[in-house]
Amino acid sequence: MTDVKFQNKGLVPSPLAAEALRAKAVYGVPISVADGIDVILADNAKDYTGPGTNTYLVGHENLWIIDPGPDDAEHLDAVVAAVAGRQVSGILVTHNHLDHSPAATPLKELLQAPVYGFGGLPEEILHESDEDIDPHFVPDRALMGGETIGAGTWRLQVLHIPGHFPNHLCYWLPEAGIVFSGDHVMGWSTTVIVPPLGNLIDYLDSLDVIGRTGAERLMPSHGDPVDNAAARIEEIRAHRMMRQEQVEDCLHRGITEPVKIVAELYEGLTPRLLKAAEGCVAAHIELYEARRAQAERFELSSASPRIRHVFR
Ligand SMILES: [Zn+2]
Numbered sequence: 001m002t003d004v005k006f007q008n009k010g011l012v013p014s015p016l017a018a019e020a021l022r023a024k025a026v027y028g029v030p031i032s033v034a035d036g037i038d039v040i041l042a043d044n045a046k047d048y049t050g051p052g053t054n055t056y057l058v059g060h061e062n063l064w065i066i067d068p069g070p071d072d073a074e075h076l077d078a079v080v081a082a083v084a085g086r087q088v089s090g091i092l093v094t095h096n097h098l099d100h101s102p103a104a105t106p107l108k109e110l111l112q113a114p115v116y117g118f119g120g121l122p123e124e125i126l127h128e129s130d131e132d133i134d135p136h137f138v139p140d141r142a143l144m145g146g147e148t149i150g151a152g153t154w155r156l157q158v159l160h161i162p163g164h165f166p167n168h169l170c171y172w173l174p175e176a177g178i179v180f181s182g183d184h185v186m187g188w189s190t191t192v193i194v195p196p197l198g199n200l201i202d203y204l205d206s207l208d209v210i211g212r213t214g215a216e217r218l219m220p221s222h223g224d225p226v227d228n229a230a231a232r233i234e235e236i237r238a239h240r241m242m243r244q245e246q247v248e249d250c251l252h253r254g255i256t257e258p259v260k261i262v263a264e265l266y267e268g269l270t271p272r273l274l275k276a277a278e279g280c281v282a283a284h285i286e287l288y289e290a291r292r293a294q295a296e297r298f299e300l301s302s303a304s305p306r307i308r309h310v311f312r
């Protein structure tokens with residue numbers, strides 16, 4: 001189905017937008033996206049990944065590699081060729097979905113560089129989810145957010161950005177005004193937020209964290225760089241709020257099952273994206289319930305004599 005709604009500003013997961021990116025994609029060669037920043041696109045195009053995963057090389061003499069990508073021989077060769085014998089200070093992973101972290105281990109061996117990341121997730125959490133997770137991911141250097149790594153022009157600040165995934169990190173390069181935004185904020189599509197590992201309250205808070213950096217540009221893990229970071233963040237926030245209203249409207253009309261809400265609100269999705277849309281609707285229902293519980297707590301507490309006294 002070719003509905004213009006699904007090409008609108010990258011605000012719904014769109015097979016058409018992914019297809020358009022694939023049509024112009026150049027795989028396996030470094031492409032400069034800013035001074036000292038090259039991107040090498042991995043050939044792992046899917047509905048979720050658009051044209052594939054962006055692996056960034058950051059720096060001139062000493063490099064950071066951001067998001068090694070899938071463990072694919074051609075991609076590994078392309079990254080090693082682009083490094084061209086330069087020193088690699090670290091391989092930085094945004095999160096351990098299968099399209100981001102599996103190349104970390106082979107690249108570490110090939111380039112003799114440590115792997116940085118938040119760390120994997122406990123086994124019991126992995127079992128709760130059927131997302132495409134790399135279960136073997138263990139960084140050499142664990143990050144929590146708040147650290148600064150490197151120095152000078154290529155100093156990166158680490159931001160912990162849960163919402164799409166609990167161990168998601170973004171990397172802020174203040175000297176260049178760029179945030180490497182992983183899957184959290186992209187230009188061609190919104191991200192997938194599927195409970196229990198995805199969480200919409202965290203997602204919105206994390207948008208604030210990225211926004212507060214004052215970054216001018218975003219370099220996402222999929223799709224083209226985003227040139228007006230603040231505008232894109234606000235656009236995505238407004239879209240999520242609009243979707244929240246739509247989902248709450250369905251709930252008030254007695255339509256409560258995610259699959260039925262998806263049928264009301266989305267069209268033109270592939271089966272895989274339909275499943276993702278169901279997950280996103282579940283995240284909106286979670287937010288609705290959290291707000292309701294908070295409102296009830298407030299009503300209870302404001303009815304207590306002590307609180308009434310304070311407000312009198
Ligand atoms: Zn992801």
